[in-house]
Amino acid sequence: MLWNAFSLALREIRRNVLRSILTILGIVIGVASVIAMVMLGDATTAQVTNSISKLGSNMLILSPGQEKQGPQSQDQSAKLFDADDVKAIQREINGIKAVAPLSSSSVTAVYGNENYTTTAYGSNNDYFIAKEWEFVEGEKFSQSELKAGKSVCIIGETVREELFGSQSPLGTKIRIGSFSCKVKGLLKEKGSASFGMDQDDLVVVPLKMLQRRLTGTQDISSITISVKDGVATDSVTESLRLLFRDRRNIKDGEDDDFHVRDMKDIIETLSSTTKMLTMLLGAVAAISLVVGGIGIMNIMLVSVIERTREIGIRLAIGAFEREVLLQFLVESVVLAALGGIIGIILGLLITVGVTNAFDLPFVLNEGIIVLAFLFSTLIGIVFGYFPAKKAATMNPIDALRHE
């Protein structure tokens, strides 16, 4: 009997190609859209998380002024840092890997006929450690260059591209502001961070060179500290606070006039944003699942009502109710499963295509594949089966006369 129902069901599917294709199509669209939607959401989230991790997770940034909510801006009244502060950190604080003083200035970089406005950062070699920069070519500053504040610079990929096109910049001289300096290194491209900020848009020079030639002061506007792996950033933050309250003569009960920002906290904030993004995409996916489900439902209902007469004929010539139902069940299962499988393939293809086109990582989410498949096929089966059940329990003559 099962074999009979199976062969009858397959016959019906083959006979009614258009109806079968429409049914399958409804399920394909439902499954494929959900899979593509959720997996592209995952890909975006992974991409964002990835670029956040490039910021460095064990990094503390010491800035003058009190911590403010909203966009970061310097508290102009607070005292800046100086070289002694950097030395004090190196001397007093345990568990740190790198201490990079940092001052910056907006400059126009010129090479030949090309000019480009960028930011010049004055720092030391710890800067490359703390920010996890790698070199494509060239090398770090030498100790003598740092001490003397020589006119040398290391440039980011964006600056290289703007000024040199396809040419190698190493050894050439570019003009920064009114001073010329020799390019001795090129940093490896990091890509834009999640805020849309181009991390490769920079020129790094020895701190002393920046102070003398561009800012004209001995001040350091912030200090980036990289904590050793396995050392808690919280305890380092606390040590830094105590050290600087002392160095800046802040009395008990007075507020700090500086603050330490932990990149870990920023990453947490950003992560919660991407989690929201994922949830939003999940909601969109859920809606498309329901919409797809309604599509499947419609096609199944329409075709089954159309088939009430067919059920009447089958009953009249002696089919058992359960034989008719089994046939419809097999038909629904075959169509729904086929649609589900094609939907999964299509969804994966869309995801692969889009992730390739936008250079996103491909993240396989088995959970959503299973969920979308089960949900859509279940709807297909339920709405294929139950209207048929209604028709098959009618008096044969009523089913036959059904218009």
Added chain:
Amino acid sequence: MSSEQALISLKSISKVYGEGAAKTYALKGIDLEIHDGEFVAIMGASGSGKSTAMNIIGCLDSQSEGTYFFKGIDVKELNRNQKALLRRNYFGFIFQGFNLLGRTSALENVELPLIYRGVPESERLKSTKEALIKVGLEEVADHTPAELSGGQQQRVAIARAIATNPIVILADEPTGNLDSVKSKEVMELLKSFNETQGITIIMVTHEEDMAAYADRIIVFKDGLIENDKISGGA
């Protein structure tokens, strides 16, 4: 009628549609006996209850009151599957609207009741082909109903009805959608099955010409049997 047990025996059968004020009687308690091998024509105006009576005989519908014995079995005692078995094993149906499965070849349409009967494939194909030969359609076995004329479609339906070697063929206005030439062909076929194979035929019609093929003509009026006479046959 003879004293032997009737094949079909209706006792005070009535059929009610609707409830309360909308309650209407399609049959108002009819008694009828039909014996094995008869060719019966049921006539009457539309709404006279003739089709309802036939649907009850064919177990496609059930009576509201009264008792229906088929081969001595009280049909009211049967469940849906047992009724399906009666239809499967003893009845062949021919409808005015043919009621063939669309997009399905003549061969597969005729084969269908045999599939439900569980006849093995080789035997099934043999019976199907024989039935198609009997109605003269072996040439168009692979055509779908849409590719066949009305007369051919009705002959496919007849082949489907006889393929299972039923003991009764129930034909509801079998010539209702056909012209006179095709109608004659269909009637000749039915007559020959009745005569050569002894199949009992019960046919609903409102055409005198068609009823003339039958041995017995029963006339329905307003849910009652108005007249029941043995005719000479055509």
